[in-house]
Amino acid sequence: RVCTTFVEDSFSNGALCQCGGVREVHDSMATGDYFGAAIVTQWESRQHSSECPTDAFGELEFAGAGRRHSHFLRLSCDTPPQIIYTLMTAHWGLPSPNLVVSVVGGEGHGKINTWVRDVLRNGLVRAAQSTGAWILTGGLREGVSCCVGEAVRDHAAAAPALSQKQVIAVGVAPWGLVHNRQQLVNTQGSFPARYYVQKTSRDSFCLDNNCQAFLLVDDGSVGQRGGEAAFRANLEDYISHQRTGIWGSGSIEIPVLCMLISGHANMLERVDASLKKATPWLVLAGSGLAADLISELRGNLSSVPLSPSSLPAEGESTQGFSTELRDRVRDKVRKHFPSEAELERLVDSALSIYQNRELITVFHGEQEGLDEFDTVLLKALVRASKRVCSTASECTEELKLAVAWNRVDIAKTELFNGDIQWKYEDLEDSMTDALINDKPQFVRLFCENGLNILDYLTNRRLESLYSSLSDSCLAYTLLQKHLAERQALAGSLPMLSHDRLLLLQVSRLLWDLLGDVCQPFYYRPLDLDPNSSTRRTLKHVNRLLLGECLYRDQRCLSPWAALFIWAILQNRREMAVYFWEMAGESVLSALGGCKMLRELSKLESETENKLAMKDLAQMFENLAHDVFGECYQNSENRAFTLLIRKSPVWGGATCLQMATAADARLFFSHDGVQSLLSQIWWGDMERTTEVWKLVLTFFLPPFLYTNLISVHNSVEVCLSRDTESLDGNDTTIFSMNDIVQRPFIVSRWRQFWFAPVTSFLGNVLMYFLFLCLFAYVLLVNFKPPPPDGPTTLEFVLYFWVFTLVCEEIRQTFFIGSAFILQRMRNYIHDVWNKCDLTAITLFTLGLCCRMFPWSYEFGRAVMAIDFMVFTLRLIHIFAIHKQLGPKIIIVGKMMKDVFFFLFFLAVWLMAYGVANQALLYSYDPRPNWIFRRVFYRPYLHIFGQIPIHEMDADKLSDVNCTDDASRIEAGEEPCVSTYANWLVVILLVIYLLFTNIVLVNLLIAMFSYTFSKVQERSDTYWKFQRYNLIVEYHSRPCLAPPFIIISHLNLFIKRHIRRISSVKRKHFVLELRSREASRLNTWEAIQKENLLSAQNKRQRETDTSRLKRTSIKVDSVLKQLSEMRDHDRRLRVLETELEYCCSALSWMTDALYQSPLMNAEQPPPLLRGTQPPNLQGPVTPQPPIT
Secondary structure (H helix, E strand, C coil), X not given: CEECCCCECHHHCCCEECCCCEHHHCCHHHHCCCCCCCCXXXXXXXXXXXXXXXXXXXXXXXXXXXXXXXXXXXEECCCCXXXXXXXXXXXXXXXXXXXEEEEECCCCCCCCCHHHHHHHXXXXXXXXXXXXXXXXXXXXXXXXXXXXXXXXXXXXXXXXXXXXXXCEEEEEEEHHHECCHHHHCCCXXXXXXXXXXXXXXXXXXXXXXXXXXXXXXXXXXXXXXCCCHHHHHHHHHHHCCCECCHHHCCCCECCEEEEECCCCCCHHHHHHHHHHCCCCEEEEECCCHHHHHXXXXXXXXXXXXXXXXXXXXXXXXXXXXXXXXXXXXXXXXHHHCCCCCCHHHHHHHHHHHHHCHHHEEEEECCCCCHHXXXXXHHHHHHHHHHHHCCCCCHHHHHHHHHHHHCCHHHHHHHHCCCCCCCCHHHHHHHHHHHHHCCCXXXXXXXXXXXXXXXXXXXXXXXXXXXXXXXCCCHHHHHHHHHHHHHHHHHCCCCCCCCCCCCHHHHHHHHHHHHHHHCCCCCHHHHCCCCCCCHHHHHHHHHHHHCCCCHHHHCECCCHHHHHHHHHHHCCCHHHHHHHHHHCCCHHHHXXXXXXXXXXXXXXXCCHHHHHHHHHHHHHHHHHHHHHHHHHHHHCXXXXXXXXXXXXXXXXXXXXXXXXXXXXXHHHHCCHHHHHHHHHHHHCCECCCCCHHHHHHHHHCHHHHHCCCCCECCXXXXXXXXXXXXXXXXXXXXXXXXXXXXXXHHHXXXXXXXXXXXXXXXHHHHHHHHHHHHHHHHHHCCCCCCCCCCCCXXXXXXXXXXXXXXXXXXXXXXXXCCCCHHHHHHHHHHCHHHHHHHHHHHHHHHHHHHHCCHHHHHHHHHHHHHHHHHHHHCHHHHHHHCCCHHHHHHHHHHHHHHHHHHHHHHHHHHHHHHHHHHHHHCCCCCCHHHHHHHHHXXXXXXXXXXXXXXXXXXXXXXXXXXXXXXXXXXXCCCECCXXXXXXHHHHHHHHHHHHHHHHHHHHHHXXXXXXXXXXXXXXXXXXXXXXXXXXXXXXXXXXXXXXCHHHHHHHHHHHHHHCCCCCCHHHHCCECCCHHHHHHHHHHHHHHHHHXXXXXXXXXXXXXXXXXXXXXHHHHHHHHHHHHXXXXXXXXXXXXXXXXXXXXXXXXXXXXXXXXXXXXXCCCCCCCCCCCCCCXXXXXXXXXXXX
């Protein structure tokens, strides 16, 4: 604002305007006396100044302060507060506050009491930091504003670097009072403006460099206070109507609290105006002047009636107050402000303040502890909330504020201490607020104190929780992609909400993350078919939305699991762990969380979030490992059942399937998992059976019916198939002969041939025979094309490969997911399946080429290469071996090191080869010889094959050569150039030195590092690969190629004609009845609780926990000592007062006894041990009574 009317200040002899500016700074229109000077006698900002575009805004850099830049803006006192709030949050990037504390009073350079500094530093700022608050100050380096800025700075420096909550100090200062304000003026904006902080006079003040933002309010005055008060009050009122939380998603409006420290007489009008807007005030009693007056009004006049009849309504005159009350208020105002001329105006303001005293909380800083200051703030805001909304429960409002501040300690001590019986309706909104804004401690508190999660989590609320995801979250981006697919199909449908997230989008996202391990989530409430196509599913949902959508009011079937998945998708660690503790099926839930997090980490682009997801995924894998270990230690049989039972909550998945998808190698390394795999691997045979007995029985089947191979008792095994009760005994639960009782001959035959180890042994033996046949045909019996060939053995080889192809087709299209494309993806994903495809493709190509004379040799070469591929397939077969398996993993890891070595070698090889060729041969255009001399020969140099007679000029041999270019092009050998032969020798020495010493030793070092690194975990890797191999051979037919064609025909008849289900399938997937599943879940929950209890006990016994408990006890003792000192001080005061009273009473007794007005028959009573008064001498007060 700019002053437009020069109103002469009578105290300056016409040199100054009442706005504070000199006559020279006013323009001619402002100083011209067109209507007479007597017309305007009092300058007012609204009438005598006008607004103009701001010329001071941008960023502020305090020279020499060494801190980040602050934002600043010069604005008019009439600027709408919503514009400023939007500017601060959206453009300046200040986080939205959970609390706003406006500190007023304490202006000037006067000394601040020590206890007031302690309240600001250890009370206000610490409480505000725990809530994420804004503190509005005067913004100048003076009085209380300077103390608040220093406290905010010190607490920000001591706070953790990754703290999500910070205190923002916002300075609201009058523009005309700022020293060196012209440094900030720039019509284009300053980015930044350099501001020099220095000592100034008492009439001007510098900006405080501890504020993060400055609002410089200009009302047209210069060097005067108070111009910013109206704007500050409007800003406080506007913020109090905004909501807390992410994107304003909180259940309450932002609490605003004004804090009064000292203050002059004009502060009474400021307090009165804010109270009429229902803004609560916290007054520091004893800080001086206005604060002391208000504290006395609040405390000492509570028993005085306001009016003989009734209370005056808000906005009415204060004349309706009783005369007694008005006189007492006048006395108190005169006591604190004896020199004020407008006494009655101050009395009216004081009475109006007294009328709204319910909004005022008085804090006695010298008597009350600073540790309770945050509770005082909370209660002050609750008192205001209750007065504004009389229908709201005080406890509910206090709870909402505690949630907004994330002060679970206050909630536990003040609200959930057993005195209040909470109902579901009271906790519903606060629960939603706690979930959305990531406050897991409150979620835990609500669930422990009356909130029923079954009633709370409906499908509608679950959709709203997913809709509240932050747009910076990866899950939000992925859900929006699936939402766009639905919007594309829903564009033509009328009256359809296109931008609402549905459970279908969540289900599609979970399908992308979990794959075909689980059936699609949330299809049952949406009445969808899991086998339908994506397009048909989207159309069905769009039609469903046109109706009433009754599914939204239904309860979520598995609320804890749904919330666990919701927390996992947002990477909320503490929230996810709590929901995992509450959800059932702990092992499977932990593995599912691990799988989702690892898939999300692959899609995450932010390094910090990616590492956090990987760390949380590993933590859940460790939890699954530990819980299963507890279960296995308690009961092996039930632990085995736990691994293979189908889960209705997780879409029919099993623990083993989820662990495989999550690449949970640590989980597979557990002895319990390996014991189950060994039991499946050996079937009904004893695991201690020697391999030579299996080989002998394989070639001589009659040995089956002897005691050469031991098997389990069939009757015992059959009885153990039933799921045991919680107090049952452990027995073996797997049998190849567990459905019906068969004759001994048939039973023993099935027990041997249906075991996966037998299938593996047969495949290994037959595969060696296949390789021998392949090698014999390739080396001895590979005849020319028809009609001379192929031979009979070659046709046998072709048929053998055909049976291998049939087996690969069976693995691709008849195992796994219900979707053909997904089965093909799963098949291609395996490395060894890619090897099989390569071998079969090469064999087919070689077979086709060898049938024609023109491609016979090429086909033979392809067959030779294909034999190598088939032979390398043996590596996968021997991965089951306990000694060879880990070594195979190490070799696979080392192959990556070889590629890096070859890269460095290729660079050096090309550099040396080209230089060597250019120096030795001046001209040789033959491509094959260039390749030999540039790549092939330098590569052989590494192994010592150095043709020195062709490189050293002193040892050149006589050969027929020429330097004629035409003859060289005709094919003759070019002569060796001897011009720079010395350079050739030097390059050879350097090349050998680098390759044979540097690169080879680098490769050895890389191998050593890889070996030592992988060797520590090679057993874990091997156990994981062992599971895949066992699953593969468990699903294979018992006969090996080429006889496997018989098993294929048998399987086709049984599965597709006779419709007989597989018995072996139940060894990895077991469906339990509801009662059995409930028992197993209960037992698993008990083991999880035992594990968590043991972990908590170990945590409590750690040195850190002991130190923490000791620190709490010491704090409690210090607090009690402080209270004792306070009590002692109060007792001394009472003792002093009592001594005075006793002395006065003794003096009065003596005086009355000696007075002629009273004629007492007996002397006054005396205390035991005291002397009677001296009746003849002068009357003196008695000594104090102790």
